Amino acid sequence: MLKVVKIRIYPTQEQEISLGKSFGCARWLWNRFLAQNNEVYKETGKGLSRFDYQKQLPQLKKELEWLSEVYSQCLQVVCLNLSRAFINFFEGRARYPRFKSKHGRQSITYPQNVKVEGNYLKVPKVGNIFGKIHREVVGKLKSVTLSKNPDGKYDASLLLEDGVSAVTRKSDGQAIGLDLGLTDFVVTSDSTKIKQPRWMRKRERNLKRKQQNLARKVKGSKSRDKARRLVAKTHSRIARCREDFLHKLSRKIVNKNQVIVVEDLHVKGMVQNPNLSKAISQVGWGMFCTMLKYKAEAAGKIYLEVSRFFPSSKTCHVCLNVVGSLPLDIRSWTCSSCATSHDRDINAAINIRNEGLRILASGTGATAEGVSVSPKRGRKKSTVEA
Numbered sequence: 001m002l003k004v005v006k007i008r009i010y011p012t013q014e015q016e017i018s019l020g021k022s023f024g025c026a027r028w029l030w031n032r033f034l035a036q037n038n039e040v041y042k043e044t045g046k047g048l049s050r051f052d053y054q055k056q057l058p059q060l061k062k063e064l065e066w067l068s069e070v071y072s073q074c075l076q077v078v079c080l081n082l083s084r085a086f087i088n089f090f091e092g093r094a095r096y097p098r099f100k101s102k103h104g105r106q107s108i109t110y111p112q113n114v115k116v117e118g119n120y121l122k123v124p125k126v127g128n129i130f131g132k133i134h135r136e137v138v139g140k141l142k143s144v145t146l147s148k149n150p151d152g153k154y155d156a157s158l159l160l161e162d163g164v165s166a167v168t169r170k171s172d173g174q175a176i177g178l179d180l181g182l183t184d185f186v187v188t189s190d191s192t193k194i195k196q197p198r199w200m201r202k203r204e205r206n207l208k209r210k211q212q213n214l215a216r217k218v219k220g221s222k223s224r225d226k227a228r229r230l231v232a233k234t235h236s237r238i239a240r241c242r243e244d245f246l247h248k249l250s251r252k253i254v255n256k257n258q259v260i261v262v263e264d265l266h267v268k269g270m271v272q273n274p275n276l277s278k279a280i281s282q283v284g285w286g287m288f289c290t291m292l293k294y295k296a297e298a299a300g301k302i303y304l305e306v307s308r309f310f311p312s313s314k315t316c317h318v319c320l321n322v323v324g325s326l327p328l329d330i331r332s333w334t335c336s337s338c339a340t341s342h343d344r345d346i347n348a349a350i351n352i353r354n355e356g357l358r359i360l361a362s363g364t365g366a367t368a369e370g371v372s373v374s375p376k377r378g379r380k381k382s383t384v385e386a
């Protein structure tokens with residue numbers, strides 16, 4: 001199986017300069033080939049392939065000597081990534097490739113010849129970079145991606161092949177349904193409610209003050225760059241707090257349950273609500289579901305998503321009666337058929353679990369509407385067999 005270990009690295013000043021040149025060359029090459037591809041497509045109606053990009057590299061290195069300062073295979077990876085970006089776009093998995101800016105996150109990938117020696121990464125044309133390797137690196141090193149975040153910190157992502165075959169998934173064990181929300185981040189089918197930590201709200205005043213300070217600086221000045229880095233550090237801290245919470249919660253849920261069922265939320269449509277868009281954007285539902293999925297697959301457990309059109313909140317889990325309307329401000333209701341009192345979120349979580357078990361028992365990827373789940377766009381549903 002392929003696994004990724006992300007570590008923090010601490011390059012020296014000379015190594016930072018070398019990495020900065022590599023980031024710049026990779027970014028320049030991406031932008032050049034993307035602009036070239038756009039022009040060719042307008043003229044001929046066809047784009048360029050990975051081979052079309054790579055065969056230009058020898059001539060470009062002769063014309064531009066500074067391209068030779070970068071490890072050659074890193075430039076070839078740029079060609080691979082750009083061609084893959086267009087494939088993902090035409091297959092509906094991603095947006096159209098965009099030009100890269102020097103002000104955002106910078107990264108470069110080494111496909112081989114990087115070695116881990118103790119607490120150091122031996123990188124071609126850069127040297128030995130010190131890093132905090134917090135866990136044992138086991139397996140064959142496939143590739144290493146070095147990145148620089150907007151707050152000035154450096155990371156290395158190690159892609160490893162551990163040689164272990166995928167664990168066979170089994171459904172024997174406890175099943176749980178998860179209803180994701182805003183006030184309560186997760187409500188489970190066993191009536192457990194986990195509050196929303198509200199990372200952004202705790203640091204809004206601090207972030208607002210730093211953003212106002214940044215807006216007053218003169219563009220291009222050193223003081224503006226310093227203020228920009230302070231804003232980036234605040235955003236980075238918020239992101240790390242969110243990621244830490246999601247990692248711990250997803251690990252706890254996967255460890256305790258064999259079948260995990262969530263609802264396929266249409267987040268892109270939900271953020272169109274101006275009253276809830278800010279709250280929805282900062283909770284990290286998509287990241288949480290991604291963590292649940294890969295952790296469950298690695299442990300041989302089952303992760304399922306039910307259709308977003310399944311009326312989980314409006315259905316009584318006792319008698320399956322469906323109410324006509326249930327506005328968001330109604331948090332509890334009584335079934336008119338069996339007179340059972342329901343907590344809106346707990347009832348939804350129970351219905352999500354029951355629908356997931358029904359899909360699992362049927363052995364198909366059928367939704368509650370009886371049609372096959374096979375979207376032409378976006379990420380693939382977990383209820384469809386590969």
